[in-house]
Amino acid sequence: MAEALANHHGKGRVRAWSAGSRPLGEIIPQTYEVMQEKGISLEGHKSKRLDDVPVGDMDVVVGMGCEVVCPVPVGFKGRVIEWNIPDPYGRELSFFRSVRDSIQRQVIALLNDLDRSAERKQAESAETAG
Secondary structure: OOOHHHHHHHHHOOOOOOOOOHHHOOOOOHHHHHOOOOOOOOOOHHHOOOOOHEEEEHEEEEEEOOOOOOOOOOOOOOEEEEEOOOOOOOOOHHHHHHHHHHHHHHHHHHHHHHHHHHHHHHHHHHHHHH
């Protein structure tokens, strides 16, 4: 959900990947259903391990919580954020919706923060150049 929501709301400004230390190996039907309710397709998405994504090249790594520590490579220079989002697996559809909405709020807040940071950097560069 996080990958799809970040890429959807990021509208090309970011590239997000989602992966887990112990992925299920499939995206379950409830996830497809609650994302479709928001008009977001998971077509082409798959369950991935951390080794399947370029963690070391990322600017921001978000740990979703679920009492699992997200390992980052030694020397990682980006930001690490912890959201503490509950795992909806095995729960009712309403819980999946709640988790989806919580992730969406966090994603939008992070995107806004990244936009503000980029604007500050541009302003600082303009002042230095001028």
